[in-house]
Amino acid sequence: xxxxxxxxxxxxxxxxxxxxxxxxxxxxxxxxxxxxxxxxxxxxxxxxxxxxxxxxxxxxxxxxxxxxxxxxxxxxxxxxxxxxxxxxxxxxxxxxxxxxxxxxxxxxxxxxxxxxxxxxxxxxxxxxxxxxxxxxxxxxxxxxxxxxxxxxxxxxxxxxxxxx
Amino acid sequence: xxxxxxxxxxxxxxxxxxxxxxxxxxxxxxxxxxxxxxxxxxxxxxxxxxxxxxxxxxxxxxxxxxxxxxxxxxxxxxxxxxxxxxxxxxxxxxxxxxxxxxxxxxxxxxxxxxxxxxxxxxxxxxxxxxxxxxxxxxxxxxxxxxxxxxxxxxxxxxxxxxxxxxxxxxxxxxxxxxxxxxxxxxxxxxxxxxxxxxxxxxxxxxxxxxxxxxxxxxxxxxxxxxxxxxxxxxxxxxxxxxxxxxxxxxxxxxxxxxxxxxxxxxxxxxxxxxxxxxxxxxxxxxxxxxxxxxxxxxxxxxxxxxxxxxxxxxxxxxxxxxxxxxxxxxxxxxxxxxxxxxxxxxxxxxxxxxxxxxxxxxxxxxxxxxxxxxxxxxxxxxxxxxxxxxxxxxxxxxxxxxxxxxxxxxxxxxxxxxxxxxxxxxxxxxxxxxxxxxxxxxxxxxxxxxxxxxxxxxxxxxxxxxxxxxxxxxxxxxxxxxxxxxxxxxxxxxxxxxxxxxxxxxxxxxxxxxxxxxxxxxxxxxxxxxxxxxxxxxxxxxxxxxxxxxxxxxxxxxxxxxxxxxxxxxxxxxxxxxxxxxxxxxxxxxxxxxxxxxxxxxxxxxxxxxxxxxxxxxxxxxxxxxxxxxxxxxxxxxxxx
Numbered sequence: 001x002x003x004x005x006x007x008x009x010x011x012x013x014x015x016x017x018x019x020x021x022x023x024x025x026x027x028x029x030x031x032x033x034x035x036x037x038x039x040x041x042x043x044x045x046x047x048x049x050x051x052x053x054x055x056x057x058x059x060x061x062x063x064x065x066x067x068x069x070x071x072x073x074x075x076x077x078x079x080x081x082x083x084x085x086x087x088x089x090x091x092x093x094x095x096x097x098x099x100x101x102x103x104x105x106x107x108x109x110x111x112x113x114x115x116x117x118x119x120x121x122x123x124x125x126x127x128x129x130x131x132x133x134x135x136x137x138x139x140x141x142x143x144x145x146x147x148x149x150x151x152x153x154x155x156x157x158x159x160x161x162x163x164x
Numbered sequence: 165x166x167x168x169x170x171x172x173x174x175x176x177x178x179x180x181x182x183x184x185x186x187x188x189x190x191x192x193x194x195x196x197x198x199x200x201x202x203x204x205x206x207x208x209x210x211x212x213x214x215x216x217x218x219x220x221x222x223x224x225x226x227x228x229x230x231x232x233x234x235x236x237x238x239x240x241x242x243x244x245x246x247x248x249x250x251x252x253x254x255x256x257x258x259x260x261x262x263x264x265x266x267x268x269x270x271x272x273x274x275x276x277x278x279x280x281x282x283x284x285x286x287x288x289x290x291x292x293x294x295x296x297x298x299x300x301x302x303x304x305x306x307x308x309x310x311x312x313x314x315x316x317x318x319x320x321x322x323x324x325x326x327x328x329x330x331x332x333x334x335x336x337x338x339x340x341x342x343x344x345x346x347x348x349x350x351x352x353x354x355x356x357x358x359x360x361x362x363x364x365x366x367x368x369x370x371x372x373x374x375x376x377x378x379x380x381x382x383x384x385x386x387x388x389x390x391x392x393x394x395x396x397x398x399x400x401x402x403x404x405x406x407x408x409x410x411x412x413x414x415x416x417x418x419x420x421x422x423x424x425x426x427x428x429x430x431x432x433x434x435x436x437x438x439x440x441x442x443x444x445x446x447x448x449x450x451x452x453x454x455x456x457x458x459x460x461x462x463x464x465x466x467x468x469x470x471x472x473x474x475x476x477x478x479x480x481x482x483x484x485x486x487x488x489x490x491x492x493x494x495x496x497x498x499x500x501x502x503x504x505x506x507x508x509x510x511x512x513x514x515x516x517x518x519x520x521x522x523x524x525x526x527x528x529x530x531x532x533x534x535x536x537x538x539x540x541x542x543x544x545x546x547x548x549x550x551x552x553x554x555x556x557x558x559x560x561x562x563x564x565x566x567x568x569x570x571x572x573x574x575x576x577x578x579x580x581x582x583x584x585x586x587x588x589x590x591x592x593x594x595x596x597x598x599x600x601x602x603x604x605x606x607x608x609x610x611x612x613x614x615x616x617x618x619x620x621x622x623x624x625x626x627x628x629x630x631x632x633x634x635x636x637x638x639x640x641x642x643x644x645x646x647x648x649x650x651x652x653x654x655x656x657x658x659x660x661x662x663x664x665x666x667x668x669x670x671x672x673x674x675x676x677x678x679x680x681x682x683x684x685x686x687x688x689x690x691x692x693x694x695x696x697x698x699x700x701x702x703x704x705x706x707x708x709x710x711x712x713x714x715x716x717x718x719x720x721x722x723x724x725x726x727x728x729x730x731x732x733x734x735x736x737x738x739x740x741x742x743x744x745x746x747x748x749x750x751x752x753x754x755x756x757x758x759x760x761x762x763x764x765x766x767x768x769x770x771x772x773x774x775x776x777x778x779x780x781x782x783x784x785x786x787x788x789x790x791x792x793x794x795x796x797x798x799x800x801x802x803x804x805x
Contacts, residue, residue: 004231009491054224058393062216065397069404072413081412085419089397096390097527101491104229104472104521110502111491114470121469121525129422133415150201150406151182153414154208156421157398158175 005107007052012098012115016091019123020045023064023087026080027071034074038067041088049095052102061092082134086126093122201406208403212396219393226388227521227532229474233483236697238630238637240756241729242765245334251730251768269337270307272767273297276344279774303340306333338760338767345767382519383532391427391528398424430524432531435464437471437494439518439535448508450545453484457503458518458537462494469493470523476516478541480696481506508543510643512690515539544689545644547651547681552796554649556615556658557721557746557782581605615721616659616674619646620712621694622726622733623666628698629729629754631788638727640696641752645725645792647688649750654681661720663712665736666693667701670708671715709736713743722747727754728772728783729765737781749776749783750795 024042028035041063048056068084097118101111242248249268252275270292277288277297291297295304401417404410437460444455458475462468475488486504494500517534581594584604594605621642630637636644646662653660654676661674662684670693672684688694716722722740726733728751740747751773755766773783786795 004233058219066400069401069413069416072401072410072416073404073408075410076412078412078415081416082419085397085401085416089394089419089423093390093527100224100226100388100390100527101472104227105474105489105491106487108487109489109491110487111472113500114472114491114493117469117493118525118527125422125426126419129419130415133418133422137411137415148182150204150402150414151178153398153402153418153421154204155175155177155179155182157208157211157395157402157424158171158178 006103007107008049008095008098008102009105009107009111009115011112012094012101012119013049015115015119016049016095016098017046019087019091019094020060020064023068023084023091026087027068027076027084030076030080031067031071031074034067034071034076036067037070038064041065041067045091045095049098052099054096054099057092057095057099061088061095064088064091078134078137082130086123086130089126090119090122094119205403205406208399208406210403212399212403215393215396215399219396222389222392224389225386225530226390227383227530229472229489229519229521232474232477232479232516233488235482236479237633238628238698238754240631240758240762240765241629241727241754241769242756242759242761242763245759245761245764248761248764248768251765265334266306269334269341269764272341272764273307273337273344275771276341276767279771280344280346297344298340300336300340302333302336306337335760338764342763342767345770347763347766347770380534381531382534385432385529385531388523388528388530391423391526394420394424394427396420427526427528430526430529431466432524432529434468434471434522434531435462435466437461437468437520437522437533437535438463439473439520439537441475441515441518441537441539443515443539443541445508448541448543450508450510450543452508452543453505454508454541455503455505456488456515457501458488458490459499459501460490460492460494460520461499462496465496467493467495468522469525470527472521472523473535474519474521475504476518476537477506478513478515480509480511481513481541483507506541508541509696510543510545510640510689511694511696513541513543515541542690544685545647547647547685547688549651549655550648550793550796552793552800553652553656554723554748554750554796555782555800556617556653557748580608582608614658615653616661616717616719617649617653617721617723618661618663618674618716619649619723619725621646621662621664621670622724622736623664623670623693624732625699625702626730627727627733629727631754631756635788637696638729638752638754639694639698641786642725642727642750643688643694645750645752645786647685648792649723650684650688651681660684662687663715664691664693665708665712667699668693668708669711670694671712673715674720713740716740716743716745718744720745723750724748725750725752727752728769728776729754731772734772734776737776738779741779741781747781749781750786751783752786753788 020042024035024038028038041060043060044056044063045060048054048058048060065085065088068081068088071084072078072081094115097115101109101115105111245265249265249272252268252271253264273292274285274288277283277291278285281288283291288297292307295301295308298304398417398420401413401415401420403417405412405414405417440459440461442457442459444457445452448454456475456477458473460471460473462471470491471494472491473489475490477483477488484505484507486502488504490500490502492500515537517536520533520535521530522533523530581597582605584593584606588606592606592608594607597603597605621639623639623642627639627642628637650660650662657676659674659676662670662672664670670687670691672680672687722745724733724737724740724747726737726749728734728749737747737749753769755769756762757766773785776783782799784795784799786792
């Protein structure tokens with residue numbers, strides 16, 4: 001053996017592509033713009049996964065996420081947008097992890113358990129926040145002013161940013 | 165006020181406004197007006213763009229792992245053309261850089277013309293001046309001064325080639341020199357570039373603190389930057405959601421907030437993790453595949469989500485099966501085992517520490533540790549006798565044995581007859597002659613005596629050379645040969661010792677017997693000077709050479725195993741010879757044929773070989789891929805014939 005195959009870990013690669021496909025299809029069914037952005041994003045992400053480079057992965061996931069937002073802007077139902085955005089983020093996170101595992105441990109190494117745990121945690125976080133957000137939204141519409149939600153979200157993001 | 169402070173103030177303000185609008189909707193609430201809400205939305209989108217920028221500027225900061233499974237490779241001599249050229253310049257190294265290649269090649273050409281064409285130096289110089297030494301117009305023009313130069317067509321052709329014209333001339337000149345020296349070119353048309361940068365194995369750096377108890381932190385917990393920019397999605401969703409008044413988009417932003425919180429929620433450091441290594445066979449034969457099993461245990465009280473390990477495979481061993489790398493997640497108290505196979509090789513191989521890269525669940529924080537799991541793999545190959553004996557130099561000690569002398573006496577080979585003297589043993593009287601002529605004569609045989617031989621291995625840093633990365637290097641071949649020669653010579657009754665030129669003293673005094681044989685076998689396999697891995701620094705072997713000369717008793721023969729890649733090796737051989745130790749050089753050939761540098765280095769090695777032979781020192785040229793027996797047989801025939 002004269003060199004080590006450092007391409008992305010196979011399990012993560014497959015999971016990431018599956019998540020990206022979910023993100024593409026769920027929002028793409030509601031908007032042509034979302035379908036176009038998502039398709040470009042999906043292809044770019046796949047290129048990143050094949051070549052094992054970070055930038056296309058991030059750009060592709062950004063394409064998928066903007067497709068999702070576009071679908072939302074065009075009036076797609078909230079659950080669809082939520083599933084799509086969670087899938088886009090999971091696709092990005094799992095792809096980045098697969099790239100990192102590939103770089104550090106190579107393809108030959110047995111890494112499935114660590115990858116599966118990582119992907120499951122990522123999906124769980126997404127589904128939990130999406131579920132909580134959707135629940136609050138359904139419970140709170142009409143009674144709480146939208147401005148309250150807006151300000152609370154903005155506050156959360158700004159405070160998180162300061163933690164860096 | 166810096167950006168962080170500003171964000172904090174804005175965040176607190178937004179929190180206050182939000183809470184206020186919940187507690188007293190009428191006071192703030194929707195009365196803010198669309199203008200304010202739109203402004204907030206725009207600001208948030210701007211913040212999203214800023215976050216994207218931060219991702220673009222930031223690089224991932226993930227641990228890079230070493231490649232312990234790659235074995236150290238030895239280069240062929242002449243890997244750099246410059247060093248191969250400089251070998252010919254000798255003391256005149258201070259030439260101006262631009263003409264150094266020309267001067268060096270000129271010296272090389274003079275050298276081969278003197279050696280192989282038998283020309284005296286002035287004539288060789290003359291032939292180089294007028295270009296008549298070679299058929300190659302490029303080579304002639306490169307070294308000569310009175311040469312007409314290249315034809316216009318050749319010049320045009322140069323322009324189209326990829327190779328620069330200077331490189332081309334150097335290559336053609338080297339080939340012309342090699343042709344004079346009788347070195348056959350095996351490679352195809354020389355468009356092999358220098359070998360592309362191969363994966364060089366990087367080693368674990370344990371820093372200065374080599375003595376550690378269970379583990380040391382190689383690099384403390386640090387952010388990996390993987391989640392950098394996730395805020396962009398949160399801001400974009402919220403900002404857009406506000407502007408287009410779509411709750412679904414706003415909720416997508418909320419998901420981004422959730423992930424941003426997740427990325428910062430690390431519970432680190434990973435606590436106690438231990439590694440244990442089991443090597444299946446502790447004394448394997450060379451070439452055997454040995455299984456190495458590593459067990460990783462989570463001794464901390466909580467779930468560790470991401471553990472990545474790279475085992476410290478010894479430098480000289482290559483991994484045959486599986487991978488010494490592993491990634492897993494472990495519950496509290498849980499263990500996981502992985503295994504891989506290494507190919508055993510002569511020597512004492514110490515496993516390095518196991519590198520552990522631990523991450524939190526989100527992968528945003530990472531720590532690198534080295535886990536101690538000291539293990540050694542010792543491989544002591546048996547001493548194999550050669551089928552072909554080594555033709556020793558004709559000089560001997562007073563012990564009975566194998567080397568034939570020119571003196572008559574006891575032995576097996578007929579030498580002469582002489583007149584009977586009283587006291588001659590009866591069995592040596594030539595009774596046939598007595599019956600025929602009545603004279604009483606005594607038959608004398610060639611007296612056979614044992615030699616005292618020291619097999620000397622050149623194990624200096626420059627001797628670690630091999631024709632290709634997959635081939636054994638010269639020191640490995642020398643050690644193998646030394647083992648075989650030791651076995652053969654001692655089986656024939658000679659007294660054999662072993663010595664090495666290297667950083668540390670390495671010496672086994674000549675002797676005989678079973679214990680001596682065991683000691684030799686052990687020394688060849690395990691002595692640090694003979695390690696399969698080249699020493700890090702070249703130093704100190706001059707002293708070892710002086711010490712060695714003091715140790716050799718008068719008349720001891722030296723079999724010097726050296727690849728002859730530098731002039732010092734030849735000097736050693738001559739000096740031993742001058743001090744009355746007959747030297748035989750056994751030279752494993754490490755030269756390659758890929759680049760002009762390789763070929764030039766091969767030329768200088770053949771020149772060294774010829775110079776030694778001219779000085780009366782036999783040189784056994786042991787080609788790569790050739791069994792030792794074949795080289796010895798070739799030498800034996802030449803010796804006899």
